[in-house]
Amino acid sequence: xxxxxxxxxxxxxxxxxxxxxxxxxxIVAQACEDCGAFQQPPDEICGNCQGTNVxxxxxxxxxxxxxxxxxxxxxxxxxxxxVPYAVVVVSLDGAPGVSVIGNxxxxxxxxxxxxxxxRATFEEFPYPDGEGADGETLRIPxxxxx
Amino acid sequence: xxxxxxxxxxxESDYFVRGRATQTEFQLxxxxxxxxxxxxxxxxxxxxxxxxxxxxxxxxxxxxRALGIKNLRWSSQSWAGGGNNAAAAVQMADAAVSAGYAENxxxxxxxxxxxxxxxxxxxxxxxxxxxxxxxxxxxxxxxPAQECALHxxxxxxxxxxxxxxxxxxxxxxxxxxxxxxxxxxxGKPLTxxxxxxxxxxxxxxxxxxxxxxxxxxxxxxVSRAERARDLRSKPARILAAAQGLGPxxxxxxxxxxxxxxxxxDNVGETLWERAGVGPDDVDVAxxxxxxxxxxxxxxxxxGFCKPDEVEAFVxxxxxxxxxxxxxxxxxxxxxxEAYIHGFELIVEATRQLRGxxxxxxxxxxxxxxxxxxxxxxxxxxxxxxx
Numbered sequence: 001x002x003x004x005x006x007x008x009x010x011x012x013x014x015x016x017x018x019x020x021x022x023x024x025x026x027i028v029a030q031a032c033e034d035c036g037a038f039q040q041p042p043d044e045i046c047g048n049c050q051g052t053n054v055x056x057x058x059x060x061x062x063x064x065x066x067x068x069x070x071x072x073x074x075x076x077x078x079x080x081x082x083v084p085y086a087v088v089v090v091s092l093d094g095a096p097g098v099s100v101i102g103n104x105x106x107x108x109x110x111x112x113x114x115x116x117x118x119r120a121t122f123e124e125f126p127y128p129d130g131e132g133a134d135g136e137t138l139r140i141p142x143x144x145x146x
Numbered sequence: 147x148x149x150x151x152x153x154x155x156x157x158e159s160d161y162f163v164r165g166r167a168t169q170t171e172f173q174l175x176x177x178x179x180x181x182x183x184x185x186x187x188x189x190x191x192x193x194x195x196x197x198x199x200x201x202x203x204x205x206x207x208x209x210x211r212a213l214g215i216k217n218l219r220w221s222s223q224s225w226a227g228g229g230n231n232a233a234a235a236v237q238m239a240d241a242a243v244s245a246g247y248a249e250n251x252x253x254x255x256x257x258x259x260x261x262x263x264x265x266x267x268x269x270x271x272x273x274x275x276x277x278x279x280x281x282x283x284x285x286x287x288x289x290p291a292q293e294c295a296l297h298x299x300x301x302x303x304x305x306x307x308x309x310x311x312x313x314x315x316x317x318x319x320x321x322x323x324x325x326x327x328x329x330x331x332x333g334k335p336l337t338x339x340x341x342x343x344x345x346x347x348x349x350x351x352x353x354x355x356x357x358x359x360x361x362x363x364x365x366x367x368v369s370r371a372e373r374a375r376d377l378r379s380k381p382a383r384i385l386a387a388a389q390g391l392g393p394x395x396x397x398x399x400x401x402x403x404x405x406x407x408x409x410x411d412n413v414g415e416t417l418w419e420r421a422g423v424g425p426d427d428v429d430v431a432x433x434x435x436x437x438x439x440x441x442x443x444x445x446x447x448x449g450f451c452k453p454d455e456v457e458a459f460v461x462x463x464x465x466x467x468x469x470x471x472x473x474x475x476x477x478x479x480x481x482x483e484a485y486i487h488g489f490e491l492i493v494e495a496t497r498q499l500r501g502x503x504x505x506x507x508x509x510x511x512x513x514x515x516x517x518x519x520x521x522x523x524x525x526x527x528x529x530x531x532x
Contacts, residue, residue, distance in 0.1 A: 005284075005285075005286050009284070009286070010273060010274060010275050010283050010284060011273055011274045011275075011284055012274060012275065012276075012280035012281070012283075012284050013274040013275060013276035013277075013280055014274075015276065015280070018280050018281065022280075039398070040397070040398065040401060041278065041281050041397050041398060066300065066400075066402050066405055067296045067297070067299050067300040067303075067400075067405055067406070068296075068299060069292055069295035069296045069299055069348050069349060069350075070346070070348065070349040071286060071292055071348045072345065072346040072347060072348060072349070073345075073346075073347045073348065075288050075289045075292075076288065079286060082286065084346075085286055087285055087286055087287045087292060087296065089296055089300075089400045089402075089405060091402045097401055097402060097403060098401065099400055099401055099402050099405070100281070100400075101281060101282050101285045101287050101397065101400065102285050103285050103286065110349075114299070114300065114303050128273040128274065131273060131274050140284060
């Protein structure tokens with residue numbers, strides 16, 4: 001599918017800590033097996049108990065918009081055709097205390113409100129050649145208002 | 147060993163619109179430091195330490211050679227984003243001087259973005275972005291304005307704060323800048339109509355909610371208190387300084403329990419305890435305003451009012467002029483005077499205690515600088531008349 005901010009727009013550099021989020025085609029969050037706490041962004045150690053048994057858990061794929069900022073000024077030339085667009089913070093159902101950055105694809109920017117319930121959708125896109133993970137497919141989580 | 151140090155001298159270069167500096171960044175930096183030493187009446191060769199913050203390009207070794215420093219006893223820098231650690235730079239200079247590791251430590255900031263490119267600007271021609279940016283950039287979240295907008299929008303939503311409160315912050319900075327011939331916005335008054343008619347940068351920030359970008363340098367010399375009688379200018383006593391950090395880093399700051407907060411309550415708690423005074427005792431305050439919204443948050447977190455009261459606290463010209471109910475950003479601040487990553491606010495706070503501000507608060511005895519928020523960690527500085 002076409003990407004919300006344009007197919008030329010930048011992609012995440014995949015690493016061990018963001019690969020599940022950007023490629024699994026599921027909404028996941030990092031949890032600590034020792035204390036049960038969730039955290040975002042993922043890291044090598046649990047910020048709650050300092051345990052290292054951190055794993056990724058599947059979430060329901062639904063969430064709530066916690067904040068929204070409508071961007072009017074493109075801060076990069078590649079975004080000139082994308083503005084105005086809304087950046088949202090979405091808290092994840094099933095991962096208490098965790099939220100992520102995203103976009104709401106099925107609403108005009110000024111129709112996205114704090115408290116809006118959203119469901120995940122995914123932008124499938126080939127990982128660019130020469131960026132160290134050739135052949136992988138990105139499934140970038142995005143959101144639709146429900 | 148605390149409360150031993152003073153700001154013995156202050157110095158600035160000229161301030162320029164971004165890209166229009168007539169000197170290089172390093173030359174601007176040396177100019178500000180030379181002016182600070184001259185203001186203090188201290189031989190430049192006797193400066194023996196340098197402190198800055200956030201990846202300062204003008205490193206102490208190059209400065210020492212250029213300025214003819216005899217013995218560089220101290221150099222340090224804090225980790226942090228933006229201008230949040232301007233006060234922390236003074237704090238570290240205080241620590242070095244009060245502990246006796248050095249005698250005359252310069253804290254400074256210099257930037258010439260025409261020479262080096264825009265600070266905080268999204269860059270890169272590569273297709274991918276890594277680290278913390280990987281979580282934000284693919285969704286179009288790139289700039290400090292956008293990140294502060296997300297925090298501000300939630301804070302405004304939770305506490306019923308209108309756009310007028312943001313306008314009040316910008317209006318105060320512009321009004322005070324009209325008294326300051328050095329201000330880059332001098333002669334360019336702002337009206338509420340002009341504010342509301344200006345374009346959106348990122349909602350809830352209009353153009354006038356965002357500080358301009360400038361080129362220039364400012365510096366202070368921190369020395370031991372007993373030097374005060376030998377100095378050329380009136381010193382300001384460093385009553386307290388504080389750094390503070392909440393459990394947030396990068397995109398973790400957007401977790402629900404931290405959204406709309408900046409953890410300046412941590413900074414305030416440390417500052418007021420060390421100083422032995424409270425918010426009500428402050429005569430004049432300089433608040434770092436990269437964007438207006440975070441000022442509302444820091445006013446509350448520093449203890450000046452409750453979130454539900456902040457709109458009333460800033461309204462009806464409460465922040466404008468020397469006789470303001472709450473004298474605020476008297477030089478015009480980042481928005482009205484110049485954005486030297488917030489270090490110019492330290493110079494203005496010192497001027498207030500000397501009676502040299504262009505928006506002078508009568509009998510100012512306690513002068514506060516809140517160097518943020520925007521990005522953790524933050525810092526604050528409380529100066530007292532000597």
